[in-house]
Structures are given as C-alpha cells and as structure tokens.
Amino acid sequence: MKKTFKIYAVIFIVVMLILALLEVNKKETTSWRKNFDINEKSPFGLFVFSNEAKDLFKNNLRKIEKAPYEYYNQREKDPHNIIVIAKELDKESWKKILDQVSGGSDAMIIMSRVPKNVSDSIGFHSSDISFAEQNVLKLTDKKYQNDFIQLDKFPSGRGFSYIKPKVEVLGKTVEKDNTDQANFIKINFGKGTIYVHSEPLFLTNYYLLKPGNIKYAQDVFSYLPDRETLWFVENDTKVSRFFMRFVLSNPALKYAWWVFLGGLILFIFFNAKRKQRIVPVLEPLRNTSVDFVKSIGNLYLQEGDFHDMMAKKAQYFLNKIRIDLLIDTQNLDEEFAKKLHLKTGKTMEMIHEAIELIRKGQDPYANVMKEDLTRMNNLLDEILK
Incomplete structure (x- = not known):
C-alpha cells in the first residue's frame, strides 16, 4: 500500500470520528411547525388524532387521499359527513363540498383561513381576533361548559369578525384581557349543515396528549350525526415515492449517507489504477x-x-x-x-x-x-x- 493512500485513509477516519462526536453531542430540537400531517409525530402533527379517529367515529370514518373534486366526480354519494382539517383545497373541490352539503351532507371544516369566496357564500368573515400568547377554547352549550382546552403554544388567534344573523355560535375563544370571540359556528346550508372551527391546533399531538383535552375534541365532533364520515387528508405522492425520503429526513442517517458516498469516491479514486490480484477460489461456508x-x-x-x-x-x-x-x-x-x-x-x-x-x-x-x-x-x- 502506498504512503499517500495511508495518509488519506487516516484523514478519512479522523473526519468520520469528528462527525460521529458531533452527532453524539448534538442536542435534539423540536419542530413547532404547524404541519397538520397525519403521519407526523411532531407537536403540531395529527398522528395521535389519526390513530384515534376510527374509535371516535365508531369505525364509520374513511380517509380519502384524493381531492374532493376528483373523488365526487367518480361516484355518487348518499348524505354523509365530510371533514377537512387545515387542508388547502382548490375552488372546484370547495364547490363539490358545498354541493354535497346542499344535498343533505354535513361538513366539519377545521382550518384557520377559509377562502374568502367560500366564507362569503356561507355567511361569515374570518380574521385575526387576537395576538395573545395564550387563550382558552370553550363551547357555548351548557352541557359542555366543563370541557375546554387551554392553548399555551402558538395559538393562531383566528376567529369570526362578521357572522350573518342565522349563523349559530357553538364555541368561543376566551382571553383575560379581551372580549370573547366566536371560533366555532354552525350554518344551515341547503338540506345540510356546515360547521366551521377556526383553530385546528386542538387536534394536534401536543394538545391531545394533555390530560382531559380529548374531551373537547369529542364534543366538537359530537355535532356530526352517526353515519359514514369522509376525511380528506393530505397526499404528497411525489415525496412518498422518493426512495431516499426516510434517509434524508433523518439527520444521523443523512450524515452517514454522505460520509459513505465520500468514502466510496475516495476508494474508487485511489484504487482505479490498481491491478486486480488473482482471486483464489474458496468454497462458500455452508449455512447451517x-x-x-x-x-x-x-x-x-x-x-x-x-x-x-x-x-x-x-x-x-x-x-x-x-x-x-x-x-x-x-x-x-x-x-x-x-x-x-x-x-x-x-x-x-x-x-x-x-x-x-x-x-x-x-x-x-x-x-x-x-x-x-x-x-x-x-x-x-x-x-x-
């Protein structure tokens, strides 16, 4: 073995040791991004709710990974429940949902920002109602007065600034220094009903894992009748099909992957001109x-x-x-x-x-x-x- 190759080998080993020490001493960081992803276990993912949803809806829940426009174009549906949680929808999908509600379905929309053209047609305006760091979500029905959630991490502060007279307020945001603001409303639309909640954080992992908070979520969904429920979820097919997604999403595996590629390039570079020695024929060990x-x-x-x-x-x-x-x-x-x-x-x-x-x-x-x-x-x- 040449002296130059030994030097580079030592450098490569030292670099690997340094990277390993840096990774061992690295502190874990928590992502507080509001992703509302059903597969995410981060604080503001929906992993816990996704796993418990079947029991909550008595096995009548189906997760649909298609846009409402595509789904309803392929089939006719009897009256049912529709759930949309912090999901961006195109105009045609919103139109399909409203058509289904007009025909007798009920829709539960849980998102901070409903498109203005949709909210105007339903009968409300949404806006920022608060910039406080903490608030409490409560329901107006007396039978639910003991069930509430305290938001102590990044509440959206969204609510309804204008509501038409026939719209019923089912929930509100309560703050110490501000007046109560509506955050959960009910609108009769055609033969069906639309429920809109402006704070999807109450369904995330961080809040559902706190003792007692699950009761508030159960109360909110109790307004939906006991029948087939369709939950339109996110479906990022481009990312999920990438075979290196898991490796590159994990910092430790990502560093190991790049170190492996670097070592492989060095090995090929320094051994490209080496002559192949005669390889002796060895009988493979028997697998016993x-x-x-x-x-x-x-x-x-x-x-x-x-x-x-x-x-x-x-x-x-x-x-x-x-x-x-x-x-x-x-x-x-x-x-x-x-x-x-x-x-x-x-x-x-x-x-x-x-x-x-x-x-x-x-x-x-x-x-x-x-x-x-x-x-x-x-x-x-x-x-x-």
Missing part, C-alpha cells in the same frame, strides 16, 4: 441455520413437549402484537380482543379462539394435545398476516 432449526424442531417432536411449544408460540405472538400493533397484552380481555380485531381486520370468533389457546399455552397445568398446537399455530399465523 436451517439444519439447526430442523434439529430443534425434531427434538421437540420427539420429546412430545407440545405445551412448551405453545407457550413459546404465544410469547412470540404477544411480543409481535406489542411491537407492531402497539397493543397492550397484559390483560387478554374483551378490550384487547376488540383492539386486535380493529387493527387486524380478523373476525372476533377467530380472535377469541386464539386468546383461549394462548391462555391454555400459558397455563402450566393445562392438558395440551398436538391438535391444540397445530390449531394455535395456524390461527396466530393467520392473524399476523
């Missing part, structure tokens, strides 16, 4: 993993210890449920069965049978047969598909 697994399986079959195999299969299954589906497996009760049913789509009969077999495998005094092991293995594998 499969043989080992077969030997262990045969050993269990010879011993006939079906109970131990059921216990291990149950332990593996519950661990997969905790990690992949984020379901607590401490109590295998009806609540556990319901959550597993919602997240896997399997029938309740199949899940109840699987739970009984798991309990049997965990019971050290249970009488276990080979048929029990076979049935349990088939059931658990089917649920995890």
